[in-house]
Amino acid sequence: MGYRTLRDCISDLEKNGQLRRVDSEVDAHLEIAEIQRRVCAAGGPALLFTRVKDSRFPVTSNLFGTIERARFMFRDTLDRVRRLVELKVDPTAFFRRPLRYARAPLSALASVPKLVHRGDVMANESSISQLPQQVSWPEDGGAFITLPQVYTEDIRRPGWRHSNLGMYRIQLSGGQYEANREIGLHYQIQRSIGVHHATAIEAGQPFRVNVFIGGSPAMMLAAVMPLPEGMSELTFAGALEGHRIRMIRRDGGLPIYADADFCICGTVIPSKLLPEGPFGDHLGYYSLRHDFPVLRVEHVYHRHNAIWPITVVGRPPQEDTVFGQLIHELTGPVIPGVLPGIKAVHAVDAAGVHPLLLAIGSERYWPFVETQRPQELLTQANAILGQGQLSLAKFLLIANHADDPSLDINDVAAFFKHILQRADWTRDLHFQTQTTIDTLDYSGSALNAGSKVVIAAVGPPRFELATNLPSDLRLPDGFRNPRVVLPGVLAVEAPQFQHPQSAFRNPKSEIPFRLVILVDDSQFVAESLRNFLWVTFTRTNPAADIHGFDSFIEDKHWGCRAPLILDARLKPHHAPPLIEDPDVSRRVDALGAPGGPLHGII
Secondary structure, three states: OOOOOHHHHHHHHHHOOOEEEEOOOEOOEOHHHHHHHHHHHOOOOEEEEOOEOOEOOOEEEOOOOOHHHHHHHOOOOHHHHHHHHHHHHOOOHHHHOOOOOOOHHHHHHHOOOEEEOOOHHHOEEOOHHHOOOOEOOOOOOOOEEOOOEEEEEOOOOOOHHHEEEEOOEEEOOOOOOOOOOEEEEEOOOOOHHHHHHHHHHHHOOOEEEEEEEOOOHHHHHHHHOOOOOOOOHHHHHHHHHOOOOEEEOOOOOOOEEOOOOEEEEEEEEEEEEEEEOOEEOOOOEEEOOEEEEEEEEEEEEEOOOOOEEEOOOOOOOOHHHHHHHHHHHHHHHHHHHHOOOOOEEEEOHHHOOOOEEEEEEOOOOHHHOOOOOOOHHHHHHHHHOOOHHHHHOOEEEEEEHHHOOOOOOOOHHHHHHHHHHHOOOOOOEEEEEEEEOOOOOOOOOEOOEEEEEEEEEOOOOOOOOOOOOOOOOOOOOOOEEEEEEEOOEEEEEOOOOOOHHHOOOOOOOOOOOOEEEEEOOHHHHHHOHHHHHHHHHHOOOHHHHEEEOOEEEEOOEEEEOOOEEEEOOOOOOOOOEOOOOHHHHHHHHHHHOOOOOOOOOO
16 A cells, blocks of 8 residues: 555556666756656656766656646545545544545554654765756756755744655756755745745744655655645655655654655755756756855765656646646535635646636625626635745636636636636726736746736626628738637737837727737737637736726726726846757657567657
8 A cells, every 4th residue: 555665666667567678878968857748648658768968866757747647646545645645624524524534543543653763765865966856947047856855844843743844946956056065955945945944934943944855755745735824844755655754863853755756854054045046947948047055964875776756847737737637526515615716727838827716606796786796706816816836927817607607727728718708807907016026937026026817707708709700901010920719808919028018009990898908929829729828828917918999097996998908028137948958858769669668658
């Protein structure tokens, strides 16, 4: 039941035909990452690279490459964990459905971490330079750990019960770091590790950090899981693994995950910040170089026959898409209990996850007033934007469940059609300006700075959605190549962005579309829903990039009486998009050619 080690997992996947060994030498600099991206895109197997250039450790990737494989790895425990999460959110459910939760107390008890005196992870010591130096994109600032499990504790309440296990970016080399002595930590201050760091600074005590790599896949998932307040990631991992997580007790240091493949122990250097990055990130662009904390490395431990797990992030979908799907399967059913009135929430992966949220709520006020307009939906929208990582959303589109009970929140095209048929641009756009957005999103005015918009729609369809270009359509000078993207949505190529005033203005004929997207390449945007979502929502900052014909401000409320315009052109302050190295692409082509080690899977 479950896997205690990463090697256990790899052996099981290989035995069941879900892992392929690659015995030809591969390079951790760009090559492994491009192989991973191609295999993941093809829905291929997990991989084990047994010969990695300039490293004595094998590398595994694509463990979570398909949702079916992720479910397979946790096949014995997934349902049990789902029930534990349900009870954590609503303990009274146990008394309403005792048979469903009959085994939950035993499962919870069995998932409590176990403190031990020794573990295989501490069998050997090494150095940072001996670890696989994975570089995923040509302009990355150095080598990074892409599946770290970063463990910290609250110095006010030491011990695993108040610990945090998170997946934060770790830069191993490059930049201004002292080789083999310093590595970079990238995390946002609002995360639990940031709270732990701030508490240590306030108390004037050293802030210790342990970075685990490998071990059970349950620990990897636990590190990205948005758990209910007070639920330990170690407990969650134990339940998902089917065994208690073994932690090595250490005098004067943080405990170490006994079954990890590697552990880096260190202390954050007080008041020292160094530039971290750039790094090709999950939005499909580089996150740029910014100052972040520095970890002084004290030990690099590893077990015998250790295996280094990696993933690659970039323009979605990538392997982290499956993490999101699995998290939704575990937590989706409890959303109505956390957010009353909300039926479902969907963070749209193709748009980079955080930029675009779709939601279905319950509008229960309108039968008692004369006109239908969003009311309770706005209350529910504010509640959504106050929840953890959901607060990073820039665009939140929320519909009323009663208007179409069959509306599928995962059918993005149908959801857009539903909203565009109902939303009134004079009243249903609700902005939050001068606020925070995702640190990795460079569409805003500065790091972490941007805006949000809620688009709420209730009632029956009110607007017709054009599906064809009118024969007499005439665009303003400099605008060209209009293409229909979706019913009611038109993409138009615009001149290169120079300043906000270069937006689409004064059309020479009526535009019979509800939404006009200004883009650099309308053919690319119209080719697929995926392209439309990525370009539109990663390249726009609502308060700066939403315009409209015949716009007005009334009582501080902005609206317009004609098509809504989103300026989704690349702008000078945006981060550059990710582009693969052509020489590396040719080498990977050869690996996938007939007779090559990856023929048939890339």
